Amino acid sequence: MKKKNRNRDDTPLIEVQSVSFSYDAKHTGRALNRVSFFVNRGERIAILGHNGSGKSTLVKIMGGLEAPIEGKCLINGTDIQTMNFRDLRGTIGMVFQDPENQIVAAMVEDDIAFAPENQGLPSNEIQARVDSSIERVNMIHKRDSAVYALSGGEKQRVALAGALAAKVECLILDEATAMLDPKGRIDVENALRELHSEGMTIIQVTHQIEADNFDDIQHVIVLSHGQVIWEGNTSEFWNDAVSLGFGIPDELKVQKYFAEHNIKFPDDLADIKPKILTHTQRDNLAEKFRIENLSFMYDDVNSYVLRNINAKIYSGEWLSVIGRTGSGKSTLVQHLNALYKVQEGKIYFNGSDIPQKGEEVHSLRQKVGLVFQHPEDQLFSPTVREELAFAPKNAGFKNHELDDAILYGLECVSLDKSFLERNPIALSGGERRLVAIASVLSAKPDCIVLDEPLAGLDASYQKKLLSMLSRLRDEGKTVITISHDLNMALNYSDRILMLRDGTVIQEGTPHEVLEGIMNTLEPEAWPDVLRLSSEVRRVNQNFPLLYNYEDFISLIL
């Protein structure tokens, strides 16, 4: 364990002193074990930990929402347990992962007013607090909006303003950007950056880090199995990140490489004559789906969600569907197993019209497995075995066929047989995700569609899933993923379909769609290497657009 000599204020804003916590009455299994650290006023720190490391418990203790079984948490020198409820709530503001679960009112201003209302302030003071908080998160233009009409990023900024309205000195964010799309994340990050520059103390608790939100973080604490296993500043953290089980963003890898090789970016790359990179392409694959002029609108909304979609999906390829929230991605893929019926246009499945009703739909759903976002929320059986048996049973599998299918599903996600008799609820988050995916694969589909399969997972589980999907593709299955994760789309899939406002704007190999990505998404949302290579391009027109770190480095060598 590393202890950096960081200055400690006489009375730090928050001081956690040897805190332990347990969820069982006998205090045997500890969620936190003698955790100690301090946070000075005005600092921005990150608490990192994988799923199950105890970080959410720590958040609740710092927020006074749980009491430690041992040790103390001091706020401005006072034990949080003896602190007056109102003082505490006026000091520490909290923002959680799911904006929907924090917003209590239907209208933006009403919601932001909730905390000052609870503080019993007079109405003009409440209004003043609402006005200033809404401005600090750049949401003035939406002050009269209904909450349901906002995007995820906007809702999360309302939640942020709702916490600020209590006039807090410190914000604790528990995975506050994890559920947002890149645009939403960038907007929230910008708001946080501004708040920090105004002197707000910010504690970000997360399992995943992005280079762009790490620039302003001054101190990092890593939690594992309920203990602080590492502490230090950001640059020290990047040195040890890999050994702590965290991935390093490509941008930092590149920066490090340049620093080591004394290359000035991008000027020194002006004269490089790039080698021609060859890409493996999959040819002569049979058509799995052919979509022709598909348009779709919901019964009650008079605008098209999908407009004149034309696309082909080949057997044995991995296709990524990308595009902003609301671009029609999930409506499109739900046509592929007839959850939505074709209204206008045509879809061919294996060369013939896609079935729309009756038993044929059931057999289609067996062949085209669909895994929704957060599929672990849909588990319902007392054992993993029964969960995996559901889909194949519905598809008519019996006796040894059924047993065989269950084992097949388990094998696909590389879980061993001991899991079969376990209760899905008792598994870890990552394991539950694998079981949920296995419960679709157990029907032995030839095509599997996954909506944001990596969302909310640790780096290790993400890796597991990515190699599993690549393996399924190599075995000849068609894999379709919907994702905001451009790194996954570009580096793992064979082809990419990019949607905007319900129309296809790009279809092709990762290299073919790079320009489209640059034209539609803001630079902050581009993959690091794409951003870097486009910068090199400004000084060297021969330089190709790239998305992969290894390719980038091999060009420079």
Added chain:
Amino acid sequence: MNFANLTLGQYIPTDSFIHSLDPRAKFFSLMFIVSAVFPADNVPEIAIWTLILFVLVHASKISWPSLLRSAKPVMFLVIFTFVFNIIAGLFSDSFINALAHALFMSFRLFILMLFAVMLPLTTAPLELADGLDAMLYPLERFKFPVHECSMMIAMALRFIPLLMQETDKIIRAQLSRGARLDQGNIFKRAMAFMPVLIPLFVIIFRRADEIAIAMEARGYNGGEGRTRRKPLVWKFKDTCAVILSGVIAGVLVFII
């Protein structure tokens, strides 16, 4: 099947006169209207109420499609009334008379439902809670948890649309796994819904837990000492609205 669109009285913000009325005034007016529509037993009376409904909807700036959509979940009651009345009528009357009676009865209920759904459509959940809070305040003396109840109703209204979306998503996921939700007898169908109900309950409890924590983190500690950004203020127009609806209801019940 699309549960995501079942909204059941989700607040629709507009800047109408109806929206600006005090929730208590709307509540009292609704009481008058309901108690007058319910005993209405002739066509002219219902025709006048239908006209009044049109005026109200127009004044609220809520579109008819969204009003009808909000009333969708309770439409089965209207259909049930219709079917029940036709069957009951056939025993004692000619088919034409039974049909006319059934149509009248179900249409009256339909109008009634639309009036009722106007309240949550034009009143934000927290405002509705404040209104209930203020009206039921006298019950506090009997140790009735007035604030808790009205807050509960407000939270339920706020989260119904979300839970509808969740239900829709779970149904789609289980259909994708080949679930047969619409086949077999009633018992079989009920059993077939277990894969939907169990995850839904898990989600509801988890959400409830997270919401409670988030509310506590924002200093919510029950109704005591809580103030309002926009305190309820009974204005002249509220008195007018209540008197007007009372007079109309009275005239229609006792004179026509």
